Amino acid sequence: MGHGHGHGQVPSAGASGRYVKALTAALLIGAVFMVLEFAVGFATSSLAMISDAAHMFTDVLGVGMALTAILLARRSGPTFSRTFGLYRAEVLAALANAVLLFGVAGYVVYEAVTRITDPPEVPGLPVMIVAAIGLGANVVSFLLLRGGAKESINVRGAYLEVMADMIGSFGVLLSGLITLTTGWRYADPIIGVAIGLFVLPRTWTLARRALRILFQHAPHGVDVGRISEELAALPGVTDVHDLHVWTLTSGMEVASAHLTVEPAAEHSDVLVGAQNLLAGNYGIEHATLQVEPSESARRCSELSW
Incomplete structure (x- = not known):
């Protein structure tokens, strides 16, 4: 009776291991601008900016989980009690990212609906300035993670977080421009809803891919x-x-x-x-x-x- 296995060497942290530096850079960029957007969002009562800051928070948390999962899998190799090591931590991180995105999108949509009847006055210029800075930061993170998103579901989770926030920053920029030039108060809650709805189908795709792996399809x-x-x-x-x-x-x-x-x-x-x-x-x-x-x-x- 013969028994054997392939001779190829398994990467130390799957396809994700090659993108540790990119994830670290994206994490630092996101953390800095998350604090800035939250501060300005609450100071100006801008739901669109608070929405974008919440997405940035999930970026930071999501990228942090992705990075932690990779490092954990890399340092904790297979043992007699964990015969496959901790590689599944990466998939769990991707699924957790999807759950977070669902939660944030739901919150933003709820807040926007409650504000739509009496939207607060939002100063357009501060919102535009911060949104422009945030958009630039997201573009950098997006480019850093784009290659890894094609190879790793874990990196893809972080990539989708960044992409959603990049679109969100653009929406906030547009909201600030409309408010500044026309004074129309509905621009902020409407764009807040659009940001929330944009991310949902992409989040479902990520969750479905993670569940396929966890169910061993x-x-x-x-x-x-x-x-x-x-x-x-x-x-x-x-x-x-x-x-x-x-x-x-x-x-x-x-x-x-x-x-x-x-x-x-x-x-x-x-x-x-x-x-x-x-x-x-x-x-x-x-x-x-x-x-x-x-x-x-x-x-x-x-x-x-």
Whole structure:
């Protein structure tokens, strides 16, 4: 009976580990301008700016959680009690970011609706100045995280936070301009609602991706049925069962399977062929494969799950 796994080395912190410096810079930038926006927002009674500051708060908290998760996964490798280490902390951080964004968006929409009948007078110029500074800060953070968002769900959570806040800063800038030039008080609460609604569909996408990983669904775009067919087509293989493919964290796909082989089949050749197929066709470097004769396969059929 043969048993083996892929030979590729797993990154120390998944796909996220390469973006520690970018996340750190985004965290510092966000923290500074969060304090500034809260101060000016409450001083001017601008709901749009308070909304943007709240988004900035989730940026800071979200990026901080993402960074903590990466460092935690990097420093806490696999042990006999934690056989996969703490890589799932990154996915939990992404899900927590989504929950925070839902909460902030809901709060902003609620506050805007309660103010819509009697919107307070908001001075446009201070709001515009701070919004312009905040927009510049968000653009810098957005560019720092854009590359990592394509590779890591954890970095993507922080990236979406920053993107939402960048759009929010633009909205606050527009609100201040309208208020300054026309004196129309409804601009601030209306734009506050728009900021809240803008982030919701993007937040749902992030939450759904995180939940897919936590529920150990097959990676997006991976056809497990096709993998089974291709493994079964390898020379000497008569059956494939107990095939599982899942994502540990972004950039770290894992698979396991039992391969039933003909009596004359060379187990080591089947094992190498299956490893090469998974790595070459699907990018799955870490695969645990059990090569077994038909009598052992019958034992698997007796298992209840």
